[in-house]
Amino acid sequence: MPDTNFEQPQTPAATPLAMTLHVNGRDHLMALDPRTTLLDALREHLGLTGTKVGCNHGTCGACTVHIDGRRHLACLVLAAAAQRRNIGTIEGLAGPDGALHPMQAAFVAHDALQCGYCTPGQIMSAVACVAEGHTGSDAEIREYMSGNLCRCGAYPNIVAAVREVAANAQQRS
Amino acid sequence: MSLSYASPTTVNEAVALLTGATGLTKILSGGTDLLVQLRSGRVKPDIIMDTKKIPGILGIIETEAGFVIGAATPGAVIGEHAGLAAAYPGIVEAANLIGSTQVQGRASLAGNLCNASPAADSVPAMITAGAIAIVVGPNGQRAVPVEQIVIGPGRTSLARGEFILEFKLPKPAARSSGAYLRFIPRTEMDIAVVGAAVNVTLDAAGVITHARVSLGAVAPTQLLVVDGANAIIGSKLDDAALAKLDAAARAVCNPIDDKRGTIDFRIKVAGVLARRAAAIAVQRALGQAAGTKH
Ligand SMILES: Cc1cc2nc3c(=O)[nH]c(=O)nc-3n(C[C@H](O)[C@H](O)[C@H](O)COP(=O)(O)OP(=O)(O)OC[C@H]3O[C@@H](n4cnc5c(N)ncnc54)[C@H](O)[C@@H]3O)c2cc1C
Ligand code: FES
Ligand code: FES
Numbered sequence: 001m002p003d004t005n006f007e008q009p010q011t012p013a014a015t016p017l018a019m020t021l022h023v024n025g026r027d028h029l030m031a032l033d034p035r036t037t038l039l040d041a042l043r044e045h046l047g048l049t050g051t052k053v054g055c056n057h058g059t060c061g062a063c064t065v066h067i068d069g070r071r072h073l074a075c076l077v078l079a080a081a082a083q084r085r086n087i088g089t090i091e092g093l094a095g096p097d098g099a100l101h102p103m104q105a106a107f108v109a110h111d112a113l114q115c116g117y118c119t120p121g122q123i124m125s126a127v128a129c130v131a132e133g134h135t136g137s138d139a140e141i142r143e144y145m146s147g148n149l150c151r152c153g154a155y156p157n158i159v160a161a162v163r164e165v166a167a168n169a170q171q172r173s
Numbered sequence: 174m175s176l177s178y179a180s181p182t183t184v185n186e187a188v189a190l191l192t193g194a195t196g197l198t199k200i201l202s203g204g205t206d207l208l209v210q211l212r213s214g215r216v217k218p219d220i221i222m223d224t225k226k227i228p229g230i231l232g233i234i235e236t237e238a239g240f241v242i243g244a245a246t247p248g249a250v251i252g253e254h255a256g257l258a259a260a261y262p263g264i265v266e267a268a269n270l271i272g273s274t275q276v277q278g279r280a281s282l283a284g285n286l287c288n289a290s291p292a293a294d295s296v297p298a299m300i301t302a303g304a305i306a307i308v309v310g311p312n313g314q315r316a317v318p319v320e321q322i323v324i325g326p327g328r329t330s331l332a333r334g335e336f337i338l339e340f341k342l343p344k345p346a347a348r349s350s351g352a353y354l355r356f357i358p359r360t361e362m363d364i365a366v367v368g369a370a371v372n373v374t375l376d377a378a379g380v381i382t383h384a385r386v387s388l389g390a391v392a393p394t395q396l397l398v399v400d401g402a403n404a405i406i407g408s409k410l411d412d413a414a415l416a417k418l419d420a421a422a423r424a425v426c427n428p429i430d431d432k433r434g435t436i437d438f439r440i441k442v443a444g445v446l447a448r449r450a451a452a453i454a455v456q457r458a459l460g461q462a463a464g465t466k467h
Pocket of ligand 1: 057058059199200201202203204205207208209224244245270271272273276279280281282283284285286287288292293294295331335336337338363364365
């Protein structure tokens, strides 16, 4: 059963653990409490606040990042366990010249957001969904995007964006 | 004492760490249960031991004897293994029910089992497949049938210093297959109200010669329903056999009563799902027989 009272203090105290995280192509050396999640490491320690905190326990998908190309929930990964892995966040998706990733462009074109809070997680998840090839039909897209909740209910436009990127990717290959 | 994180790179190192530790040591595989419990303050370990650097703990090996699944292998990898999906579709469909695609990127069979939730989806499927957990510890290795690992909600039979290294699945006999079904009030991202797994082996005439039936979420632990298996062995799963299976499944239930399902509802659904899972398992075994090989 998911817990709801997740703000309780944590004991015992911990000595910081030195670790290197490889994020968006760059190494970051830091010393963190061993319990620090990848989500907190990104947001609180590296200032990469594009990755969002929703539920903080695995149910909403707002914190979706890539680890070695696969989608993971940063709130359920210990930063320490993500060392020596390629971590990708929404900040690293656009090209070096700022050109939007096709999925970002499709989200804009299809108006696949309202408040935008879930959007970084949706986009990271959607990029992986296309790479995994789980885009055979709208139903398949919906199923494989079901780990990303959108309380604004932008789902139809999100599906349209994913469908378009998948179709373009198929044409190119 | 202060909390520390360790990621041993050999079994011996891990066992030494677990046996030498003072205070509470928690084993970390995917962390999809453990991190939630850490954050809620429900578990306060002194040491978190990450298993994922131990050789063999990640990945699936197909051998002459069957399959070896590393304890920490994530569900996503299990779902992509064609050989495993053909031999044990019940395990693959159960693993694929665990959470979202993102959760499946981490969630492991060992974590699902050792978290010891009565509703853990992969456990009935593992039990019916005859999966053996290879447990390592200070006294070496032991092979434990999966149904003997969980002894109550949140409790396992593992001794101090022990952990699961891998699961072994026998190579299935010809004309064998399995299925897992669960009931949840919605279609995704929910916890089983009832789960049922069935594995069968048929003879050339389509008669069931061997069967295993297991139920989840209807008792403090997953149940191996021997009477349910006996109800269908020797039959071609005719209506009489199905009725006996339904009755046997209902008879072993000892469920909780909550807003997600009353006792009566869970018991009724256990019978229904056992019948449906058996029918799917037999269909799959027949389909395999109709294929070119096996
Ligand atoms: C959003 C969400 C949805 C979920 N949906 C489902 C669902 O539908 N069905 C379901 O069954 N579960 C579900 N879960 C629960 C969880 O994902 C599964 O139980 C998962 O399989 C746990 O595996 P893990 O590797 O993440 O375990 P971890 O969190 O790493 O470990 C779980 C427990 O097992 C112990 N452990 C881990 N590895 C070993 C080992 N090798 N030897 C001994 N002990 C070990 C740990 O110490 C801990 O107590 C869900 C979780 C989330 C967050
Ligand atoms: S914040 Fe990680 S899944 Fe909700
Ligand atoms: S756009 Fe508001 S939550 Fe999705």
